[in-house]
Amino acid sequence: MELSDGGTSVTVTLAEEIMLLSLDDESGTVRERQACQWAVAGGIVLDLVLASRVSVDRGRITVVDTAPTGVALLDGRLRTIDTWAAGTRRPPKVTAWLTKDNRKALDATVDSLRDRGLVGHEQRKVLGMFPVWRFPKVDGTVESELRVRLEEVVLRHAEPDDRSAGLIALLHGAKLHRLAFPDRPPREVVPRMREISEGQWVGESVRKAIREMQAAMTAVALVTMRS
Numbered sequence: 001m002e003l004s005d006g007g008t009s010v011t012v013t014l015a016e017e018i019m020l021l022s023l024d025d026e027s028g029t030v031r032e033r034q035a036c037q038w039a040v041a042g043g044i045v046l047d048l049v050l051a052s053r054v055s056v057d058r059g060r061i062t063v064v065d066t067a068p069t070g071v072a073l074l075d076g077r078l079r080t081i082d083t084w085a086a087g088t089r090r091p092p093k094v095t096a097w098l099t100k101d102n103r104k105a106l107d108a109t110v111d112s113l114r115d116r117g118l119v120g121h122e123q124r125k126v127l128g129m130f131p132v133w134r135f136p137k138v139d140g141t142v143e144s145e146l147r148v149r150l151e152e153v154v155l156r157h158a159e160p161d162d163r164s165a166g167l168i169a170l171l172h173g174a175k176l177h178r179l180a181f182p183d184r185p186p187r188e189v190v191p192r193m194r195e196i197s198e199g200q201w202v203g204e205s206v207r208k209a210i211r212e213m214q215a216a217m218t219a220v221a222l223v224t225m226r227s
Contacts, residue, residue, distance in 0.1 A: 013112075017146055018179075019113060020118070020142060021143070023148075031179060035175060037106040041097075043167070045098070046166050048078055050206065052065060054078070058095055059095065059212065059215065060094065063078070074113070084100070095219045166209075168193050173197070173217030173218060
């Protein structure tokens, strides 16, 4: 897909990448769902920052350009953020948006993956009564390539690009290390993921956005633990 921000090519969004990592290959269920939905919502915001559609400054989110990106998942959330923020006196806190949108963002991201033919959908009943939706993988190529890319950056210390650094920062902030590296102990991946999250790998504007999203993810994690 092409984002209309100067020709940046995006195969899948950050939110979709996080979603692919979270879906169990066999059962089609979402692993670590609560943390995942926060990270997915954060991924959509960060993609909109990278596409120069929103800015996040001092913990507050502002829509700076309502032009469509050409990516349905991002454009839908962009319109929703714009409508929501228009009803506030000052730019709202990004943590307030993540709190409001995290469940809906996850559902929208799964729908996007379904529309693109990357996952299927089926309904089963628990105890013969309660319907449960599952999303089994249909095409595992994208996830396989994603995991190779993460291994190159985290395990082999390749230099990350902006999107890889942002993805790793979101996974690290949401403590989703096990989704990205299920066969590796935390001591082998957490230090490198932290280094990337806090490092100088990308331009200042992207680094600032990553810092802001890291702070937001930390804040919502604290709220989640207390609730």
